[in-house]
Ligand code: HPA
């Protein structure tokens with residue numbers, strides 16, 4: 001059986017920056033292009049179809065996890081609404097909501113999170129919820145978010161994450177829909193940031209050492 005995600009192997013060296021367009025202000029800060037924007041689009045189209053087929057004819061609340069998830073969220077929603085237009089016999093009424101996750105301060109050992117924004121999540125009660133994330137790293141954050149969401153009594157919760165990182169300290173958590181499984185490298189672009197930089201880059205790229213040094217201080 002085909003895997004439900006695309007696995008990018010550890011020895012994958014990506015595309016050379018000169019083969020695609022990247023903003024001049026980031027040219028010296030990137031190692032290579034791991035996933036070009038066009039490939040993200042093609043993969044997202046397929047994930048939208050999978051979501052559509054699973055929820056057919058029931059309303060869906062798409063919950064965007066900001067800020068990193070915003071580009072994947074808008075592209076996934078665009079593709080879902082295109083399916084709603086093109087299919088004559090099936091349609092999925094869509095609602096949207098937006099949350100941000102914050103770590104509790106001064107509790108660095110627990111790593112507990114709290115949800116800010118969203119319509120207090122009251123509107124999630126009885127709904128089919130699709131959480132839309134950019135990346136699952138260790139899986140701890142998502143497991144905590146899912147525990148919080150359960151308290152709001154949704155009818156169902158599924159998770160779509162564009163990326164899942166292969167990490168030795170992973171909890172083993174797997175999203176229901178995953179675009180790409182990637183090596184344990186720090187990636188930026190397509191709304192994924194490093195200290196708030198690189199969200200304005202279309203492709204998903206690997207940051208290099210000089211980029212890490214240059215943007216060490218958060219953008220203010
Ligand atoms: N890039 C950006 N944000 C992240 C990453 C990453 O590789 N891993 C976890 N959060």
Ligand code: MG
Pocket residue numbers: 065066068069133134135
């Ligand atoms: Mg995220």
